[in-house]
Amino acid sequence: MSRALDAPDPLSAALEPPPNETPAERWAREQAEAQARRISEQIDDQIKAERLALKKRKPPIKVLLLGQSESGKSTTVKNFQLAYAYSSFLTERAAWRAVIHLNLVRSITSMMDVLTKEFSVVFPGNDLSSPLEPEYYDDEDEKESIIDLTSVRDGLTESHRQLLLRLQPLRRVQRNLEKTLGAASSEEVHSASGSAAPWASSVKFRPREFAVTSRSGWKSALNRVRGKGDAASAYNEKVSMDRSQVRPPRRSSVSRVSEAKSDPDDVEPNVEHASQVIAACADDMYALWMDPVVRAVLDRRGMRPEEGPGFFLNDVKRIAMWDYQPSDDDVVRARLRTMGVQEHRFIFEKGSEAGREWLIYDVGGARSLRHAWYPYFDDINAIIFLAPISCFDEQLAEDRSVNRLQDSVMLWKAVCSTKLLAKVQLILFLNKCDLLQKKLARGVRVKDYIPTYGDRPNDAPNAAKYFRQQFRDILLRHSPQQRGFYSYLTSVVDTQATAIQVAAVQEGIQRNHLKDADIL
Numbered sequence: 103m104s105r106a107l108d109a110p111d112p113l114s115a116a117l118e119p120p121p122n123e124t125p126a127e128r129w130a131r132e133q134a135e136a137q138a139r140r141i142s143e144q145i146d147d148q149i150k151a152e153r154l155a156l157k158k159r160k161p162p163i164k165v166l167l168l169g170q171s172e173s174g175k176s177t178t179v180k181n182f183q184l185a186y187a188y189s190s191f192l193t194e195r196a197a198w199r200a201v202i203h204l205n206l207v208r209s210i211t212s213m214m215d216v217l218t219k220e221f222s223v224v225f226p227g228n229d230l231s232s233p234l235e236p237e238y239y240d241d242e243d244e245k246e247s248i249i250d251l252t253s254v255r256d257g258l259t260e261s262h263r264q265l266l267l268r269l270q271p272l273r274r275v276q277r278n279l280e281k282t283l284g285a286a287s288s289e290e291v292h293s294a295s296g297s298a299a300p301w302a303s304s305v306k307f308r309p310r311e312f313a314v315t316s317r318s319g320w321k322s323a324l325n326r327v328r329g330k331g332d333a334a335s336a337y338n339e340k341v342s343m344d345r346s347q348v349r350p351p352r353r354s355s356v357s358r359v360s361e362a363k364s365d366p367d368d369v370e371p372n373v374e375h376a377s378q379v380i381a382a383c384a385d386d387m388y389a390l391w392m393d394p395v396v397r398a399v400l401d402r403r404g405m406r407p408e409e410g411p412g413f414f415l416n417d418v419k420r421i422a423m424w425d426y427q428p429s430d431d432d433v434v435r436a437r438l439r440t441m442g443v444q445e446h447r448f449i450f451e452k453g454s455e456a457g458r459e460w461l462i463y464d465v466g467g468a469r470s471l472r473h474a475w476y477p478y479f480d481d482i483n484a485i486i487f488l489a490p491i492s493c494f495d496e497q498l499a500e501d502r503s504v505n506r507l508q509d510s511v512m513l514w515k516a517v518c519s520t521k522l523l524a525k526v527q528l529i530l531f532l533n534k535c536d537l538l539q540k541k542l543a544r545g546v547r548v549k550d551y552i553p554t555y556g557d558r559p560n561d562a563p564n565a566a567k568y569f570r571q572q573f574r575d576i577l578l579r580h581s582p583q584q585r586g587f588y589s590y591l592t593s594v595v596d597t598q599a600t601a602i603q604v605a606a607v608q609e610g611i612q613r614n615h616l617k618d619a620d621i622l
């Protein structure tokens with residue numbers, strides 16, 4: 103035992119200063135040791151602070167946007183982006199150009215479809231067939247539809263027929279843009295539409311079981327065209343000097359546009375080519391939209407592009423320009439369908455909630471996509487439910503036997519009565535008030551579609567009040583436990599008015615969340 107104590111301790115031996123250390127060496131060694139100690143203490147402090155911050159970190163507030171297709175959910179997300187994440191809004195803005203071009207072209211081709219039906223086949227293949235060379239057209243379908251335009255009716259004249267002929271290349275542009283942007287750009291409705299609220303009629307749904315979240319949101323569609331917009335504007339700058347010489351797409355100009363296509367090996371349809379054709383068709387698109395005879399035909403057929411999604415015809419000249427860059431308002435009004443469930447992150451930079459993260463989930467509203475909602479119900483703080491109240495006289499695209507307002511009401515009732523959502527704050531946006539106003543002003547009567555409306559005045563304030571009351575009654579009657587009714591009359595394409603409402607909603611959700619967390 104005494105021998106063991108007498109033996110040199112290997113640890114202290116290792117820490118001992120070297121033998122024969124000079125005073126200068128000793129000073130240097132002690133300085134180095136002090137510095138090492140300081141660094142080690144700093145690291146310890148940092149680790150402690152990080153641990154503390156992790157403990158204190160506020161959990162994100164999660165908000166789910168619900169409502170039928172075209173109710174305005176994604177447009178509401180854009181309003182949140184404008185208010186709280188403007189830099190990410192700006193980053194995406196240029197990429198919306200292709201979507202806006204597609205929206206514009208689709209309005210024109212839908213009008214062309216209606217007008218084409220107005221011409222009947224009287225003399226197929228006679229002298230009135232297309233004045234343009236057959237090889238001008240890109241494919242057989244286009245040739246067929248042209249040859250059918252052989253007579254005139256209802257005030258439509260030969261000049262209208264010529265206009266339609268010159269606009270034919272837009273059909274190919276539409277197909278190419280749809281192909282480039284992917285499934286979200288299509289408004290195609292699948293026949294197997296499903297019920298209003300699939301989770302309410304089935305017991306097989308379990309929270310989070312099938313959750314598939316795309317963090318990128320509409321970015322996946324926009325990313326396909328990102329960068330190409332920049333290339334397009336560079337190219338457009340180059341050719342804009344020559345713009346006065348570019349005629350509407352008669353054979354010569356279209357072939358010139360085709361030649362302008364970047365690379366013969368590039369088999370991908372591309373947005374640059376689309377914008378060349380669109381620019382070349384600008385005057386004809388404008389002429390078609392402004393033509394009183396055409397408007398009368400559309401009116402008779404009950405077609406109102408100005409009340410539909412992605413309406414840009416009033417801005418055709420600006421949007422069809424070579425160097426067009428979307429404005430904030432253009433982006434808000436652009437229509438791109440949501441597929442699946444998309445997550446948007448916001449981090450608040452100012453105020454007492456600085457650093458708080460918000461997750462906003464935007465869902466696809468078509469009936470066939472609603473089964474994907476349920477997995478998000480178990481872990482959510484608030485739901486913003488969008489009910490477009492201008493749709494009282496319209497049918498669901500996915501099931502023509504169902505009135506759109508009726509579908510919203512069924513959906514609201516299902517959301518209110520879902521037990522899993524009993525404690526979730528519900529905020530109702532009675533949306534598209536601007537369209538409601540226009541519709542009633544042109545004489546559409548609510549009571550013709552909603553008999554219970556009775557003889558109340560047929561104006562927007564009274565109709566909105568009545569609809570609000572109906573939604574309120576459902577919430578009170580069907581909620582599993584008592585909860586407040588928060589509602590807003592909105593037109594979410596009006597970014598100024600919506601900014602105020604979005605701020606109120608954000609504050610309301612936050613207050614409710616803090617109250618729940620027993621902080622207030």
Ligand SMILES: Nc1nc2c(ncn2[C@@H]2O[C@H](COP(=O)(O)OP(=O)(O)OP(=O)(O)O)[C@@H](O)[C@H]2O)c(=O)[nH]1
Pocket residue numbers: 169170171172173174175176177178410411412413434435436437438439440441465466467468533534535536537592593594595596
């Ligand atoms: N005039 C008018 N148009 C609106 C309003 N809200 C939305 N829109 C337009 O309606 C179209 C559809 O809006 P979205 O926000 O894409 O609809 P959504 O609910 O996300 O639709 P899905 O993604 O299919 O579920 C867009 O073109 C919007 O610009 C509104 O209050 N007034």
Ligand SMILES: [Mg+2]
Pocket residue numbers: 175176177438439440464465466467
């Ligand atoms: Mg959407």
